[in-house]
Amino acid sequence: MILPLSKTKSNCPSPEELSLCLRATAVVDDVVQQHIGDCQTCQATLQAIAADATWWDEVETTLYTAPDPAAERIAHSICALSGYQNADPADQELTAHELSQLRTHLQPPSHPELLGRIGRYELEQLVGRGGMGLVFRGHDTDLHRVVAIKTIASHLNPRGAARERFVREARASASLTHPHIVAVYDVITDSQLPAIVMQYIPGQTLEQWLKEQGPMPWPTVLQLGIQLADALNAAHESGLIHRDIKPGNVMLEAGCLRALIADFGLVRALDEASLTHTGALAGTPDFMSPEQARGQVLDQRSDLFSLGAVLYTMLTGCPPFHAPQPMAVLNRICHQRHQSVAVVCSDVPMQVSRVVDKLLQKQPRKRYASAAEVRDMLQQLSRSSIHLQTRRPMQLYKFVGLAAAVLAVALLYPFASMLGQSLGIPSGQSNSGYSLPGESGPPDPAARLLRTQRIADRFVDLDRLSQQLQGIEVAVTELEHAPAIAAAELADRGSVQYSISSELQWLQSEVSRLEMEFNQ
Amino acid sequence: MAEFPDTRISLIIRLGEASDVQAWQEFAEIYAPALLGLARRRGLQPADAEDVTQEILFGVARAVQRFQPDQNRAMFRTWLSRIAHNLIHDFCEGRRRRPAAHAISDSWLEKATQAGESASHDDFDEELRASILRLAAKRVQERVAPKTWNAFEQTAIQNRTAEWVSQEFGMTVGSVYVARCRVMSMLRNDVQQLLADCQVTPADSNAEEGLQ
Numbered sequence: 001m002i003l004p005l006s007k008t009k010s011n012c013p014s015p016e017e018l019s020l021c022l023r024a025t026a027v028v029d030d031v032v033q034q035h036i037g038d039c040q041t042c043q044a045t046l047q048a049i050a051a052d053a054t055w056w057d058e059v060e061t062t063l064y065t066a067p068d069p070a071a072e073r074i075a076h077s078i079c080a081l082s083g084y085q086n087a088d089p090a091d092q093e094l095t096a097h098e099l100s101q102l103r104t105h106l107q108p109p110s111h112p113e114l115l116g117r118i119g120r121y122e123l124e125q126l127v128g129r130g131g132m133g134l135v136f137r138g139h140d141t142d143l144h145r146v147v148a149i150k151t152i153a154s155h156l157n158p159r160g161a162a163r164e165r166f167v168r169e170a171r172a173s174a175s176l177t178h179p180h181i182v183a184v185y186d187v188i189t190d191s192q193l194p195a196i197v198m199q200y201i202p203g204q205t206l207e208q209w210l211k212e213q214g215p216m217p218w219p220t221v222l223q224l225g226i227q228l229a230d231a232l233n234a235a236h237e238s239g240l241i242h243r244d245i246k247p248g249n250v251m252l253e254a255g256c257l258r259a260l261i262a263d264f265g266l267v268r269a270l271d272e273a274s275l276t277h278t279g280a281l282a283g284t285p286d287f288m289s290p291e292q293a294r295g296q297v298l299d300q301r302s303d304l305f306s307l308g309a310v311l312y313t314m315l316t317g318c319p320p321f322h323a324p325q326p327m328a329v330l331n332r333i334c335h336q337r338h339q340s341v342a343v344v345c346s347d348v349p350m351q352v353s354r355v356v357d358k359l360l361q362k363q364p365r366k367r368y369a370s371a372a373e374v375r376d377m378l379q380q381l382s383r384s385s386i387h388l389q390t391r392r393p394m395q396l397y398k399f400v401g402l403a404a405a406v407l408a409v410a411l412l413y414p415f416a417s418m419l420g421q422s423l424g425i426p427s428g429q430s431n432s433g434y435s436l437p438g439e440s441g442p443p444d445p446a447a448r449l450l451r452t453q454r455i456a457d458r459f460v461d462l463d464r465l466s467q468q469l470q471g472i473e474v475a476v477t478e479l480e481h482a483p484a485i486a487a488a489e490l491a492d493r494g495s496v497q498y499s500i501s502s503e504l505q506w507l508q509s510e511v512s513r514l515e516m517e518f519n520q
Numbered sequence: 521m522a523e524f525p526d527t528r529i530s531l532i533i534r535l536g537e538a539s540d541v542q543a544w545q546e547f548a549e550i551y552a553p554a555l556l557g558l559a560r561r562r563g564l565q566p567a568d569a570e571d572v573t574q575e576i577l578f579g580v581a582r583a584v585q586r587f588q589p590d591q592n593r594a595m596f597r598t599w600l601s602r603i604a605h606n607l608i609h610d611f612c613e614g615r616r617r618r619p620a621a622h623a624i625s626d627s628w629l630e631k632a633t634q635a636g637e638s639a640s641h642d643d644f645d646e647e648l649r650a651s652i653l654r655l656a657a658k659r660v661q662e663r664v665a666p667k668t669w670n671a672f673e674q675t676a677i678q679n680r681t682a683e684w685v686s687q688e689f690g691m692t693v694g695s696v697y698v699a700r701c702r703v704m705s706m707l708r709n710d711v712q713q714l715l716a717d718c719q720v721t722p723a724d725s726n727a728e729e730g731l732q
């Protein structure tokens with residue numbers, strides 16, 4: 001575009017001076033500004049410096065129409081998926097924005113120090129934030145009881161048929177009464193601010209507890225696990241699937257002895273009803289089952305997977321498939337095996353770890369068939385928990401005696417030497433201190449026993465042997481679940497050359513047999 | 521103009537890195553409206569357009585981690601455009617339900633990028649430019665004084681005269697012109713930066729050329 005530079009009057013600022021006016025922080029001289037106001041030539045020049053006519057046109061036509069609100073909803077859900085870890089659910093201060101939003105939606109409170117009213121419920125204080133909105137402690141003015149009120153953020157408010165489905169789901173969940181399920185009292189959808197009114201539990205969520213205190217001792221996890229499984233069983237029996245079992249939905253009463261599951265079916269129902277099916281609302285995907293991550297049809301066994309992930313988190317302090325990005329989490333849930341609890345925390349008994357492993361099976365049919373079965377299993381483990389402790393190799397030594405240990409080592413010896421390097425234990429081949437000179441090739445069982453006895457003799461430090469046994473046991477468990485993966489890993493770690501042979505399978509069966517013997 | 525940090529890594533590359541929340545936000549803010557617009561252009565009903573957009577972004581967000589920046593950076597837009605064309609086409613044919621569910625499966629990307637009818641990328645570029653412009657406008661509005669933005673909005677978008685704005689909002693006519701042009705200049709800078717990030721050709725050559 002050619003600017004009419006030739007027609008510039010003598011008192012017009014130069015194009016350079018004019019372009020300086022356009023700097024974001026420039027302070028424009030009053031005289032210059034006055035001149036621009038009066039001089040059409042300078043107005044045109046300024047306009048052309050800022051952008052040419054095509055730009056002005058494009059800006060006008062594009063920005064004249066309002067953006068599609070659906071775009072904002074989608075952007076919101078994508079961001080929620082990526083940025084869920086930034087939200088701090090424990091932040092119990094209302095922001096100025098939230099407060100002003102609330103004021104416009106709530107009826108005025110009856111006391112000035114309260115926040116406001118929804119129908120017969122007075123909102124007293126913010127006590128938490130969830131995927132779907134804010135949680136308040138409140139008061140039911142009719143029944144004179146303390147309640148928790150979960151408000152549903154306005155952009156999530158389900159519409160049309162979705163709304164009916166959500167209300168139906170909420171009513172169904174209101175019909176559940178169980179000592180370990182947070183009772184739903186009321187569902188308010190006719191107010192400007194839809195809300196769910198429920199039993200108020202003084203205490204904190206399991207999520208907050210774990211964040212502050214770290215992993216729980218396994219006997220406590222067993223106790224709470226029994227309660228959660230029992231609650232799930234009750235819900236499943238009445239045909240309800242929770243679909244969002246996670247630490248944030250488990251309330252712990254003060255003292256950490258009683259756990260209650262909150263939000264039966266509600267968060268996911270809302271998620272599916274209002275926007276996305278992506279689980280964006282639910283915040284973290286860490287506890288989703290593989291079938292859920294794939295968007296397949298769910299049955300109650302999906303909850304069992306999530307329960308497994310919760311128990312895992314309670315025991316280890318970290319979710320089994322955690323990754324910095326939610327998409328990576330979903331990928332892991334669908335395609336990667338978790339590390340067994342016993343591998344992460346050596347003080348958790350093998351049997352407890354195995355229950356979690358079974359719950360975390362990718363295929364629903366490989367999990368427990370029902371929550372009742374899980375509950376019974378956990379109960380059984382809890383009753384025999386002293387026994388569980390004694391099963392750990394160190395105690396095994398003390399109680400069963402050296403002979404049994406030597407026998408175990410004898411049976412496991414070839415395996416032990418293979419694992420030796422990866423476990424940091426000198427192997428028979430590499431360290432003469434533990435090997436018999438002149439031997440090569442696989443020995444027969446008698447020779448193996450003899451050799452192992454000698455090896456055992458040389459172990460001055462019994463702890464060391466105990467650790468070795470435990471390591472082998474862990475490795476064998478890994479093998480039980482994914483022989484190929486474990487073998488590849490082990491081969492990689494110790495650069496030990498071997499193939500998965502029938503010998504390994506034989507070892508596995510021997511280990512199981514030994515376990516059964518020791519259990520009796 | 522140094523409105524942006526100069527060492528701005530391409531948005532797409534940042535997405536693949538560990539939880540760069542800002543990058544994700546930008547990604548969603550640019551591509552959600554553009555894809556939605558494209559789907560609507562192809563005659564999808566609002567609810568279907570929303571679903572298909574959701575699926576594309578969800579699948580892409582997952583796949584983007586596997587992106588090799590060197591080879592593919594320039595191709596991202598074309599790649600996304602092809603996915604969009606294919607999925608919208610599928611959707612029109614009624615071959616999909618519950619879309620977001622598919623985005624998780626491994627075969628999704630493969631299927632979505634299969635060469636369909638050779639679609640032009642022009643209309644997608646147009647939608648992209650529009651959503652980038654909106655995003656830039658939103659950002660500029662946050663950076664300037666409300667009065668400055670208002671002078672721009674009233675004159676450049678609502679078609680009011682500078683005189684009207686001057687009387688209505690108690691500004692001199694000169695300051696209305698300066699404000700309106702300053703916002704435009706900032707807007708153009710932001711848009712060009714974002715377009716470069718998304719590898720979209722600018723709609724026109726810039727005005728400086730005319731001045732030389």
Ligand SMILES: [Zn+2]
Nearest residue numbers: 012039041042
């Ligand atoms: Zn002039």
